[in-house]
Amino acid sequence: MASKRLQGVPASGTVALSNLVSLMKMQGRDIISFSMGEPDFDTPENIKEVCKASLDAGFTHYTPSPGIPELRKAVASKAFSDNKIHCTAKNVLITPCKHAIFMSALAFLDPGDEVILPDPSWVSYEACIRLAGAKPKYIPTNFDDNFVIDPNLIAEAITPKTKMILLNSPSNPTGSVMPCGTVKEIANIAKENNLTVLSDEIYESIIYEGNHHSIAAMPDMFDRTITISGLSKTYAMTGWRLGWAIASEDKIKELDKLQTHSISCCVSFTQPAAVEAITGPQEKKDTMVREFRRRRDLAIDLIEEIKGLDVNVPKGAFYLFPRYASKVKSEILCTKMLEEARVAVTPGSAFGPSGEGFFRLSYAASEENIREGLARIKTFIQNL
Numbered sequence: 001m002a003s004k005r006l007q008g009v010p011a012s013g014t015v016a017l018s019n020l021v022s023l024m025k026m027q028g029r030d031i032i033s034f035s036m037g038e039p040d041f042d043t044p045e046n047i048k049e050v051c052k053a054s055l056d057a058g059f060t061h062y063t064p065s066p067g068i069p070e071l072r073k074a075v076a077s078k079a080f081s082d083n084k085i086h087c088t089a090k091n092v093l094i095t096p097c098k099h100a101i102f103m104s105a106l107a108f109l110d111p112g113d114e115v116i117l118p119d120p121s122w123v124s125y126e127a128c129i130r131l132a133g134a135k136p137k138y139i140p141t142n143f144d145d146n147f148v149i150d151p152n153l154i155a156e157a158i159t160p161k162t163k164m165i166l167l168n169s170p171s172n173p174t175g176s177v178m179p180c181g182t183v184k185e186i187a188n189i190a191k192e193n194n195l196t197v198l199s200d201e202i203y204e205s206i207i208y209e210g211n212h213h214s215i216a217a218m219p220d221m222f223d224r225t226i227t228i229s230g231l232s233k234t235y236a237m238t239g240w241r242l243g244w245a246i247a248s249e250d251k252i253k254e255l256d257k258l259q260t261h262s263i264s265c266c267v268s269f270t271q272p273a274a275v276e277a278i279t280g281p282q283e284k285k286d287t288m289v290r291e292f293r294r295r296r297d298l299a300i301d302l303i304e305e306i307k308g309l310d311v312n313v314p315k316g317a318f319y320l321f322p323r324y325a326s327k328v329k330s331e332i333l334c335t336k337m338l339e340e341a342r343v344a345v346t347p348g349s350a351f352g353p354s355g356e357g358f359f360r361l362s363y364a365a366s367e368e369n370i371r372e373g374l375a376r377i378k379t380f381i382q383n384l
Helices: 013-026 045-056 069-083 097-108 123-131 151-157 180-192 249-260 268-279 283-303 330-341 367-383
Strands: 092-094 114-119 135-140 162-168 196-200 225-230 243-246 359-362
Touching: 013 330, 045 268, 069 092, 069 243, 069 268, 092 249, 097 123, 097 196, 097 225, 097 243, 097 249, 114 123, 123 135, 123 162, 135 151, 151 180, 162 180, 180 196, 283 367, 330 359, 330 367
Parallel strands: 114 135, 114 162, 162 196, 196 225
Antiparallel strands: 092 243, 225 243
């Protein structure tokens, strides 16, 4: 029997759907998938070449558990230059992003603690919180406000059990980007109530309008913030499993303690390639972001032609979160869409209670698939 804490956590809805789509494709079925949050581009050649050189040089053994010094220094320099986070290599732990979130929950939450987080939000946040014995406390966001969380609702939700605020901007699944004023208000709330902030900024470089604002850069917020980011989305490196946590030295020490007892360290020969990704040419990254924006605009234009769907214009990431008019539950609607239209999208309910009545569509797909997939969705919605 699985442990009680594991029994209370469902499997990842996005990964389960991806596995099903892969199986259906292996069976020869014509499926267009908008379900996974993964760039369809290849990792840039300069990054791959450095990785190959590391292998050829025999760099295949353990590294220091927090990561090689060159990479920690590169991350710290990037955090300062891009996001105005004042840190050094000692404030950086190299670790897969999802693992960083999981370890942050285990390291800084106790059973009974409450964590405030936006609703809807990424599927694994709740799982990480519950596995630590804590409880998620969702703050609803809404379509008309572009899913930007309201700081006043955060303040109202705080109780003596509140330990942490979890933020994600740009957002998965909505693509919303928090304005600077919102970030400042949340920072003040965290300071007034002595709360830790866990800020997932994995989509920080994929922004189309406005700017990214890191809460750790706000006055007196660095010591109470854990900033998570990485390479997966920005450089099409999802399979490399490379990211980082930035925090005070005390917090990094506790996170590293967990790392030494779990994965020990990140894969050695990928870490010099990560240095190249951060410090090397950025043209391929910039080209990818421009292409995502073009695809976003195309997908929005096509969705606006579908009677029964509404969509807002996300400012970042590569997701749309359309609202549909039918009263059918989102899980049922998405199952029927996969079976009848042969298009895979993710039910909004997978991302929290406020996600019901929506579905997530990733436009990290070719223009051909976007056009064909949305044509199929249009026919499906009209027949629904």
